[in-house]
Amino acid sequence: MENKIDVRDFNFYYSSFHALKGLTIPIRERQITALIGPSGCGKSTFLRSLNRMNDTIAGTSATGEVLLDGKNIYAPDVDVTDLRNRVGMVFQRPNPFPQSIYDNVAFGPRVTGRASGRALDVIVEESLEGAGLWGEIKHRLRDSALSLNPGQQQRLCIARAIAVKPEVILMDEPCSALDPVATLKVEELMRVLAKEYTIVIVTHNMQQAARVSDFTGFFWLGELVEFGPTTQLFSTPQQELTESYITGRRG
Amino acid sequence: MSRQQINRLATALITGVAILVVVPIVLVILFVIYNGIGTISWEFISAPPTNGMREGGIWPALLGTIFLTFGTAIISFPLAIGAAIYLSEYAADNRMTRMVRLAIVNLAGIPSIVYGLFGLGAFVLFMQFGTSILAGSLTLGILTLPVVISTAEEAIASVPQQFRTVSLSLGATRWQTIRHQVLPHALPGILTGIILGLGRAAGETAPILFTVAAFYLPDLPHSIFDQTMALPYHLYVISTQVPGMPLSIQYGTALVLLLIVLSLTLSATFVRTSMRRRREW
Numbered sequence: 272m273e274n275k276i277d278v279r280d281f282n283f284y285y286s287s288f289h290a291l292k293g294l295t296i297p298i299r300e301r302q303i304t305a306l307i308g309p310s311g312c313g314k315s316t317f318l319r320s321l322n323r324m325n326d327t328i329a330g331t332s333a334t335g336e337v338l339l340d341g342k343n344i345y346a347p348d349v350d351v352t353d354l355r356n357r358v359g360m361v362f363q364r365p366n367p368f369p370q371s372i373y374d375n376v377a378f379g380p381r382v383t384g385r386a387s388g389r390a391l392d393v394i395v396e397e398s399l400e401g402a403g404l405w406g407e408i409k410h411r412l413r414d415s416a417l418s419l420n421p422g423q424q425q426r427l428c429i430a431r432a433i434a435v436k437p438e439v440i441l442m443d444e445p446c447s448a449l450d451p452v453a454t455l456k457v458e459e460l461m462r463v464l465a466k467e468y469t470i471v472i473v474t475h476n477m478q479q480a481a482r483v484s485d486f487t488g489f490f491w492l493g494e495l496v497e498f499g500p501t502t503q504l505f506s507t508p509q510q511e512l513t514e515s516y517i518t519g520r521r522g
Numbered sequence: 523m524s525r526q527q528i529n530r531l532a533t534a535l536i537t538g539v540a541i542l543v544v545v546p547i548v549l550v551i552l553f554v555i556y557n558g559i560g561t562i563s564w565e566f567i568s569a570p571p572t573n574g575m576r577e578g579g580i581w582p583a584l585l586g587t588i589f590l591t592f593g594t595a596i597i598s599f600p601l602a603i604g605a606a607i608y609l610s611e612y613a614a615d616n617r618m619t620r621m622v623r624l625a626i627v628n629l630a631g632i633p634s635i636v637y638g639l640f641g642l643g644a645f646v647l648f649m650q651f652g653t654s655i656l657a658g659s660l661t662l663g664i665l666t667l668p669v670v671i672s673t674a675e676e677a678i679a680s681v682p683q684q685f686r687t688v689s690l691s692l693g694a695t696r697w698q699t700i701r702h703q704v705l706p707h708a709l710p711g712i713l714t715g716i717i718l719g720l721g722r723a724a725g726e727t728a729p730i731l732f733t734v735a736a737f738y739l740p741d742l743p744h745s746i747f748d749q750t751m752a753l754p755y756h757l758y759v760i761s762t763q764v765p766g767m768p769l770s771i772q773y774g775t776a777l778v779l780l781l782i783v784l785s786l787t788l789s790a791t792f793v794r795t796s797m798r799r800r801r802e803w
Contacts, residue, residue, distance in 0.1 A: 324691060329614075356693035366684045368703065379692040382702060428688075435692055 275300035275439060275469040276321065281335035283313075283320055285328070290316050292493045294335075298439075303461060303470045305480035305501065308490030308516070314473045317490070318441050321471065322358035323351050339439075356383060359437035363444045365424035367416035367431070372399075372408055375416045375427055379435035394434055402430035403460050422453025426460065433468070440464065442472040446479065458483050477517055481505050489513045551784075554777050561774030575738060575764055580775055582742055586655075586750035587724055587782065589743065590734065593659025594723040598666045599716060605667070606674035606712070611700055630668035635728040637665045642732035656746040658734025665729055666719030673718065677711025678704060710797030714790045721786035725779060727754040737763070753779045 276298035283291035291313050298304050298321075306314040319325045321337060323344060336343045344354050356379075367375050376395045380386045386394050395412070399405040404426045408419070416427055425445060432440055442461070446454040461470060461483050474480050480487050481501060488498040489510075497504060497513045508514040523531070569579035605622065613619040641661030651657040681704050689699040705712075727735075735755035743750045757775045760767050 322691065324687065327687070327690065352693050352695050355691055360691040362684070362688065362691075364684075366688055368685060368688070369707070378689070378702070379694075382689075382692070382694040382698045431688075431692065 273300045274298060275340070276471075277336075277338040277341075279336045279338065281317075281320065281337060282333065283316060283325070284332045286330040290493050291320070294495050296488055296495060296498060298469060298471060299486060300469050301465060301467070302485040303465050303472060303483055304486045304488065305484035306471065306473045306488050306490060307475075307477055307480050310475070312490040313493040314488075314490045315443055318443055318471060318473050319360075321439070321441055322355050322360055324355075324360065326351060352383075356435050357437055358439040358441060359432035359435055361425070361428050361432050361440065361442045361445050364448045365421050365428055367419070367424050367427050369415065369417055371413050372416050372419070372427060373412040376430050376434045378431065383435065385436075398430040398434035399427075401433050401464070402426045403456065403463070404430055420453075422449050422456060425449060425453070425457060429457070429460065429464075433464070437468065439469045439471065442470065444473055444475060447475060454479070477505075489516065491516070551780065554773060554780050557769070558773035558775075558777030561770045562777060566774055567778070570740075571738070575760055576767055576771070580753065580756060580778060582739060583751040583753045583756035583775070584778065585742060586735075586752040587754070587779075589655055589750060590658050590662060590730065590752055591720050591724045593655055593746070594662040594666060595716060595720055597659050597663025598670050598719060601663070602667055602670035602674055602716070602719075603712060605671045606678055607700060607705075609671070610675050610678040611696075611704065626668050626671055629664070630672075633728075634665060634726055635731075637661055637729040638731050638733060640664075641729060646733055652747060653732070653734055653736075653749050654747045655734055655743060655750055658730045658750075658752075659746075661729045661733045662723040662726065665726065666716075666723050669722065670712075670715045670719040673715025674708070674712040677708040677715070680711065681707045710793055714794045714797075717786050717790035717793065721783050721790065724786060725754055725783045727758050730755055753782070 274297045276296075278294055278296040278298070281291060281294040281296075282289065294317065296304075306317065308314050316325065320333065321344075325331050325333075333345055335345075337345060339354070339357065343349075344358075368378065370378075373395055376398050377391055380391055380394050396405060396409075399408065404423060407423065408414075411418075416424065419427060425448075429440075429445075446457050449457065458479065461472070464470060465485075472480075472484065484501045486499065487501045487504045489496045489504065489508075489512075491512060497508060497510045499509070504513065505517060508517065566579040567584065568581050570582050571580065572578035605626075609619065609622065613622070638661065641657055641664075645651050645657035645660045646653055649657075651660075685703045685707065686699050689703045690696070694702065723729075730752055734749060735752045736749040737751075737759055739749065739751055753775065757772065757779060760775065761772050
């Protein structure tokens with residue numbers, strides 16, 4: 272099993288605030304890695320470091336390495352738009368553009384100039400298929416994306432992300448705004464997507480981490496307390512802090 | 523007096539003051555309509571003035587104002603959008619940005635006659651455009667910049683941040699994000715600002731006084747380097763410079779000018795409300 276991403280001694284700062292402290296994490300290829308921990312522990316910051324979305328926040332800085340296929344994404348010669356083509360992202364709240372379903376999915380391929388016309392139609396169909404949405408909405412591609420229910424909107428956002436054909440998909444609490452049925456659908460989708468993509472998910476929901484992920488990392492105050500196969504981390508945690516958090520005594 | 527009575531009094535006073543604000547504008551409009559409506563005819567609109575401007579119509583002045591309004595739009599639109607995009611999307615909080623903002627605020631406070639003098643010095647004389655539609659449009663364009671920039675900036679800033687974040691996360695560049703996600707959603711607001719600015723420009727007299735407006739021209743302008751008549755200046759001329767001028771023509775001219783400016787302002791309001799209704803976020 273290969274490491275798609277290798278994080279080595281990674282530190283991240285918001286101005287003088289040391290948000291991520293010396294993180295070393297392996298992200299395995301075509302596996303789901305879950306990051307758990309209390310609010311403010313840095314897991315979302317870490318997630319956004321993996322496609323350099325934190326770059327858009329003024330005053331941030333990073334040290335250490337994040338190797339994507341062995342190449343440091345913080346090296347000066349890296350083009351962040353290329354990076355974000357390879358490492359896609361799904362956000363906490365479903366956030367489709369106020370445009371048609373088709374245009375939402377087509378946005379990425381269009382701006383990157385990868386496809387147009389018939390080829391674009393094919394990508395849109397494949398992506399919606401890949402997000403398990405095609406059957407439900409194939410007759411209303413021209414409808415506004417905002418006419419979908421929240422669960423469908425979130426799967427549309429997943430379709431929009433995979434339309435760029437990324438290698439890694441980052442998910443920042445993708446189900447926290449969804450009801451249990453919609454959550455289940457997204458979780459099933461993640462298992463399917465993991466056959467093709469490397470997935471990193473941040474979640475507040477420990478049952479979700481236990482259900483969907485192959486590996487789990489536990490964050491506490493900007494540090495990685497424990498990392499390991501999900502079944503092992505939840506059944507026999509090595510650290511006392513991990514055990515007290517996952518059993519609900521702490522956090 | 524009890525608290526309740528004071529409350530009722532305050533409500534009545536405030537409502538009264540609010541109504542008072544509406545009264546002058548309604549009176550001005552009604553007054554001009556009442557005195558000018560009888561003069562308005564197809565001939566008045568489409569014929570040139572005759573007999574030392576004491577008879578005939580206002581066509582050359584009306585056409586001149588239309589030319590100048592278009593010219594102003596062409597000048598101010600790119601400048602204002604560029605500045606607004608810079609201020610809302612690119613500008614860091616540094617001296618350059620503060621300078622640009624300061625310039626805009628001050629630009630808004632300059633009396634319009636000073637714009638006229640500036641236009642005379644900069645465009646008519648220094649750049650040697652002469653008194654021309656080009657020089658007048660440039661002057662009016664600068665005059666409209668503050669209002670257009672601030673409305674455009676507001677419109678751009680009101681586009682939700684998440685559209686930008688998502689767009690960037692999909693591998694779009696900063697410019698593609700602005701071009702495809704920010705500007706389309708901000709466009710109605712930007713248009714509102716431009717139309718408001720044009721409404722102001724169409725009615726201004728002082729900036730065109732030295733830069734483009736002609737007292738009387740027998741011919742329509744042939745190019746942007748020609749002078750033209752313009753409605754506000756024409757109104758000024760026939761109200762003060764021509765002895766024996768019939769009042770009906772003055773009020774008719776005033777009514778046409780008022781209708782142009784009002785229709786621009788109203789269409790700006792219309793664009794804004796229809797945009798708010800359509801907006802889905």
